[in-house]
Amino acid sequence: MEVATMKIICTRKALYDSIQTTQRAVSSRASLPILSHIVMSTQDDNLQLTATDLEMWMQCSTKATVEESGAVTVPARVISEVLAALPDEDVTIEQKEGGRIGLSCGTATYELLGLEPEDFPKPPEVEGEASFTIKSQDLQTLVERTLFATSQDSSRVTLTGVLLTLDNSTLKAVATDTHRLCLATADVMDVAGSMQHIVPERTMGEVSRLASELEAEGTITVNASATQILFECGESRLTSRLIEGQFPNYERVIPTESEKKLIIPTEQFRAAVKRAAIVARDDANRVTFETSAGTLKLSAESPNIGTASEEVDVVREGDDIRMAFNAKYLLDFLGTINAEAIEMELTGELSPALIRPQGVYDYTYVLMPMQVRSYVSTP
Numbered sequence: 001m002e003v004a005t006m007k008i009i010c011t012r013k014a015l016y017d018s019i020q021t022t023q024r025a026v027s028s029r030a031s032l033p034i035l036s037h038i039v040m041s042t043q044d045d046n047l048q049l050t051a052t053d054l055e056m057w058m059q060c061s062t063k064a065t066v067e068e069s070g071a072v073t074v075p076a077r078v079i080s081e082v083l084a085a086l087p088d089e090d091v092t093i094e095q096k097e098g099g100r101i102g103l104s105c106g107t108a109t110y111e112l113l114g115l116e117p118e119d120f121p122k123p124p125e126v127e128g129e130a131s132f133t134i135k136s137q138d139l140q141t142l143v144e145r146t147l148f149a150t151s152q153d154s155s156r157v158t159l160t161g162v163l164l165t166l167d168n169s170t171l172k173a174v175a176t177d178t179h180r181l182c183l184a185t186a187d188v189m190d191v192a193g194s195m196q197h198i199v200p201e202r203t204m205g206e207v208s209r210l211a212s213e214l215e216a217e218g219t220i221t222v223n224a225s226a227t228q229i230l231f232e233c234g235e236s237r238l239t240s241r242l243i244e245g246q247f248p249n250y251e252r253v254i255p256t257e258s259e260k261k262l263i264i265p266t267e268q269f270r271a272a273v274k275r276a277a278i279v280a281r282d283d284a285n286r287v288t289f290e291t292s293a294g295t296l297k298l299s300a301e302s303p304n305i306g307t308a309s310e311e312v313d314v315v316r317e318g319d320d321i322r323m324a325f326n327a328k329y330l331l332d333f334l335g336t337i338n339a340e341a342i343e344m345e346l347t348g349e350l351s352p353a354l355i356r357p358q359g360v361y362d363y364t365y366v367l368m369p370m371q372v373r374s375y376v377s378t379p
Helices: 012-025 076-085 136-149 201-212 266-283 327-334
Strands: 007-011 037-043 046-052 056-063 065-068 071-075 090-095 100-105 108-113 130-135 161-167 170-176 180-187 189-192 195-200 219-224 228-233 236-241 260-265 286-292 295-302 306-313 315-317 322-326 341-346 353-357 363-367
Touching (some): 007 012, 012 046, 012 056, 012 076, 012 090, 037 076, 056 201, 071 076, 071 108, 076 108, 130 136, 136 161, 136 180, 136 219, 161 201, 195 201, 201 228, 260 266, 260 306, 266 286, 266 306, 266 327, 266 341
Antiparallel strands (some): 037 046, 046 056, 056 236, 100 108, 130 189, 130 219, 170 180, 260 315, 260 341, 286 295, 286 322, 341 353
8 A cells, every 4th residue: 555645845934933833732731642743734835734732723824835745743842842953944844654754954854753643633613603803903902901800710610711792893802800800892894693702711812922923904803603713813723612601790890880080190000009019919919099189199018028108199089088909900900001091980998990091991990999908016
């Protein structure tokens, strides 16, 4: 019987870049040997690479000279290390007998041990109940504004992802860990159907990374079924399972009215919170806010470290406040914006605060306050 062969030639850099993208779907602790491999298969004048951990599939295409069609698998970690060490010359990959894969570049030659490509799990077909197109920069912004608020508690699996809701030409992204909630919106195009799905945090992070590699005016096409979602980003495709379960009714925790409002300069506020956090981290990151006229005083104290206090000029509407917030949660939000000022709408001492960049209504951050404490030193 004649052994099936595959032989392709492509540039080292193009192949290495594609491997780097594809291997993000490879599990560090693969349950099956084949899952530690990448499938290389020819497709017209392209080489297509595929990797999966059975939760997420990553596919990437690169230009190649196809001398013989076919498919092989190569160990992801090994091929990545080999390509990183090779000179910038053309790389030839060919299938050999006994499951071996030949790789040559310049004067270097390797024979790597592959597995049967037929045994590699195929990406699921996403029969779209909904689809849309979004600008890559808009998707990046959505992810940046929400991903940090996903929960790390695996016992509450529905909170470990980002809820994506498609309604007409608007895409909403929501994340919460019960201590804070992020809601961001973006306009989308070519909309078909509607959806409300929870996408795993890891998937959203990888999609954002793919989006960052596209040109400034690039777009991403999204298709979703009841159980899977597919992101098509240039030469890359990412398919992921969705998280099953009911996302909490987040709308009921977003304040609709407020009694007090602060307008705070972003950079001055960010720096003050960062400095107070040095002391606050010994007290569950607690920073106390206290207003007086046009001044906001930030203070932190710890029985083991000492105290910190700083004042920021603000514009205040309503009565004075005295509340406490988690400094880390504030810095997470402040790190995602570049507005000159933020608006903070407040009600009671233990009621959630609504925070957004001043004059911006496509991004809302809801933050639960902490109990105000005072430590009294003893002689």
